[in-house]
Amino acid sequence: MPQSDHKLIEAFQQGDEFAFVALYNRYKGPVYAFCAKMLLDRAVAQDVMQETFVRVYENRQRLMKVGSFKSWLFTIARNQCLNNLRRSKRHTKFDETAADVQVFDGETPFARLMKAEQVELVNRFLNELSPEYREVLVLREYQNLSYDEIASVTRNTVSSVKSRLFKARRKLGQFLQPWVEPEGDHPDAENPDSEPEPHHKPVLRRVS
Amino acid sequence: MTESNDGYDPMKKSSEARRTKTMCADRHFERLLNLYVDGELPSGEQAELFAHLSMCAACRAHFNVLLAFRLVSRQETFVVPPATDEAVFARIDRLRRAPRSVLHRVSERRFFGGQIHGRVSFRSALLAAVVLIVFGLAVRPNPTPDATASTYHVTETVIDDGALYIIGPGVTVEGKRLGR
Ligand SMILES: [Zn+2]
Numbered sequence: 179m180p181q182s183d184h185k186l187i188e189a190f191q192q193g194d195e196f197a198f199v200a201l202y203n204r205y206k207g208p209v210y211a212f213c214a215k216m217l218l219d220r221a222v223a224q225d226v227m228q229e230t231f232v233r234v235y236e237n238r239q240r241l242m243k244v245g246s247f248k249s250w251l252f253t254i255a256r257n258q259c260l261n262n263l264r265r266s267k268r269h270t271k272f273d274e275t276a277a278d279v280q281v282f283d284g285e286t287p288f289a290r291l292m293k294a295e296q297v298e299l300v301n302r303f304l305n306e307l308s309p310e311y312r313e314v315l316v317l318r319e320y321q322n323l324s325y326d327e328i329a330s331v332t333r334n335t336v337s338s339v340k341s342r343l344f345k346a347r348r349k350l351g352q353f354l355q356p357w358v359e360p361e362g363d364h365p366d367a368e369n370p371d372s373e374p375e376p377h378h379k380p381v382l383r384r385v386s
Numbered sequence: 387m388t389e390s391n392d393g394y395d396p397m398k399k400s401s402e403a404r405r406t407k408t409m410c411a412d413r414h415f416e417r418l419l420n421l422y423v424d425g426e427l428p429s430g431e432q433a434e435l436f437a438h439l440s441m442c443a444a445c446r447a448h449f450n451v452l453l454a455f456r457l458v459s460r461q462e463t464f465v466v467p468p469a470t471d472e473a474v475f476a477r478i479d480r481l482r483r484a485p486r487s488v489l490h491r492v493s494e495r496r497f498f499g500g501q502i503h504g505r506v507s508f509r510s511a512l513l514a515a516v517v518l519i520v521f522g523l524a525v526r527p528n529p530t531p532d533a534t535a536s537t538y539h540v541t542e543t544v545i546d547d548g549a550l551y552i553i554g555p556g557v558t559v560e561g562k563r564l565g566r
Pocket of ligand 1: 410411412415438442443444445446
């Protein structure tokens, strides 16, 4: 049975380096995923993840004072990500011509995308979101953190977390709806009684 | 409304979707939908949401978007490259060696007297793991590199009170603590 975070932290603070490696192996994937979706650049995310665990190691004496290791860890990762975004003012450029979606009957445009194209589309959306909206959405959807945990990581109230999360999802709805509604069936249609637009053809470059 | 209230089927599409605007004007149901998607909507309030979904194409469309996004987010894979693992432990290794306070230096000398980075074969590390788990003892595996085990990256870190095998990606095997 895997040891609890608490036991591992205790062992780590008493000088057991294996406990640190166990914590690293437990959380490296989630932290990397968080950084990758915040920064939208996997190479930079690897560096930031690295920095995060080095900080954990350096600050090990503070570990027992934090309520939840997971929240503390994501707080460090989040601060690293925000610093990185501030420094680089990164706004990822996506290939404008990469993925033209072929139109077939029956499925939604979204379902016709390859997995990698769906990921790219989602990345385009995240890229449009400001970091304060992006972080709550990523922590909720990719890390499956609760409202309480997100509030702890982002140093915010639960009600503010919910407000930002729901707004981020509203933006997501506006962005993704043409892709998720079936051909010509999206609720944006100008004239509700007309036939569905036969050549509605979302392509990835529609959002640059 | 011509649709029945016999429950909501997220896959069911109707021409009604075309008669609505992108977002439901009623923020109350948007909130309920968000809470539901997050598993935070009390069961007592779910009937109210489902009744609304059965009548509101905009909320159904929004629900579909949230589900599509959830699916993509849960399916994307994130594998930390072994090189990143190595970089993390190399930096920590440097940290241990870096002179800090006298107190730190003393304690670090005690805990991390020697550092050896080498390669051992996956088979011998696995064997060692089994032996250690079953018998809780004794022998460090032979650290000879094995060219046939190239798909696994095994890093042995020896500190003066034990050996540690990091088998990329994500497997760590503790060796026996050595006597001093
Ligand atoms: Zn509605």
